[in-house]
Amino acid sequence: MRQSPMEVDPAESLKEAGEEQIPEALPLMASSQVQIQNIQESTNIWPRKDTWVNRICYETKVSREEALFYLEGFKWNLDAAMEACHSKTLPEQPSQLNNKLISSLCNAAGGETREKAIACLKLFNSDSLRNQQMGDEQMDNIVDKTRAANRDKSLPKLAANLPYDLVEEILLKLPVKSLARFNLTCKEWGSLFSGHRFIYKQLVNSQYQFLHSRKSEIWVVKSGAFQIRDFGSDEVIKSMVQCEGLILCSTISPRRIVVLNGSQTRWIDKENLSVYDFFCLGHDSKNEYKVLRFNFGAYDCDCESYAAVAEIFHMTTNSWRLSDIQDNWEFTRQPPMIVSVGGNSYWIASSDGKLFVQSYNFSTEEFKPLKLPLQQVKGTKTLVLSSFRREGLSLLCQRHQDLSIDVWNGIIVQDRSIVWGKQFVVTGHNQQILYPVPSFFITEKKIVMFCEELVEEGTAHIKVINRKEVLSGRKRGIIAWQVKVSVG
């Protein structure tokens, strides 16, 4: 089986990536590095209008305002605008007329900025954006309204009549950064963003994304890589688990734990954390969130005592309670990859050489071992667990011998057992050993893997394996792309 690694031009790979709507769960990171393989399909990675500005900026190095100017001038024809940016050809008449209108608006409204003028135009009169000619009357009308708004220093109360779930619809589309800002609007809204219903909906609506931690920073990797937190150089992250939009991190020194969501951060007080502590985050059937801390009893010289222990922290009562521990098993990998489904935690463990899924149920507060579809796999392999559609698990197994990848889906039945079914098998000549271990999840047609490494600042590798191609017997099964983003 001959493998021929291909030369990859980074710029090329950028253009040939795809953005998918994959509304599934959020897998956990492990550290690994993977090389880019063959570049496959050619799909547009900038399908959305707001990212066209980015694309133009990236390719022509113009400023955002300039890119926007050309895009609007060419009526959002991306190719024409791109061309114009390159050649610095000004767009045609209509936009220049708009510019005139905007300028006069600016003057009339008492020296307002362009952006404000455009905003007011959008608010009060849509025709102006379209019509080439505008009567003086209409013009006066807009100018008056703009003056009035400017005088009141207020934007019109547009959303006064909006029913709550529509407000939510809008909020769900907002990026995390905006939500963090809007936390400040009032107390009710502040708690809104942390409400379970909202977090859950965010999950439903979010496109696929991976979480990645790097020193003291947390990154979300989607079609770009976005830093959502930085705890400062003192708080280096040791482990990270997540459950339905909430993230739990433990830091190295000092040893602390913190729970956060998109917009809020909560440090939990706990003395005597051991470096060998493991954490799970979940909730019970009443949606009460809890944190499990357990330790096999390894000696940590910085701790006062060491004994096997399991403790539960209730987020609502802010208190710790002891729980039963089962310690007749081991993790199969360090750091452990813990997956959260339905509020409970799952991970691959081994006991007496046999592999199984260890689970922790936050309702009954117990460990429960569950079956894997394979107890032993001959030869070295890569085994990864992930969540599937918020109710089940996915298992990826790659045999290193022939590099084939098996994917299984498991349905969790009443928290007591898992029913596994084989989804598909990926074979092919141009595979690589997935090492170290990727996070992944599956859609109908693809496996999307993040073999975690932000290679340079803001560049991440995501691999997509297209199942369709596997089924039709084509050889090249892997697409990979580099996602580049500007940092800071």
Place this chain on the structure above:
Amino acid sequence: MSSNKIVLTSSDDESFEVDEAVARKLEIIPDMIADDKAILLQNVTGMILAIIIEYCKKHVDDVDSEAKNELVMTWDAEFMKNIDMETLFKLLIAADYLKVKGLIDLTSNTIADYVKDKSPKEFREIFNIENDYTPEEEEELRKQNEWAFKDLN
């Protein structure tokens, strides 16, 4: 294929004749299409209904798949551009009432884009929220979320 025509009438007595397929994009309709070919929509004005129908005509052949046709997306973007904010909010309410899923998403996305770079103060104004934080609390929250205010001018 026979194309049945349905007449949609707005609250202010404007009537629009459309193909049944287009009318069915308003998912509230299938319950209402019984014997009549004329349907009265009491909660929607003619101006808004016209916009919604224009959207539905364009999207009548949509397949509910993940990949969105780029041409269609361009049209959508242009379509939204030509609507002012006041109308957009009314449109969102109507689209929700009439259950036109794609339009709800499109409109809320557009509004979200408009709102996302606003400051908390501006956000309060648009959504008519009263600030019940004390200045100290607000300052504290702001500090905690410093990173979110970084490139806000």
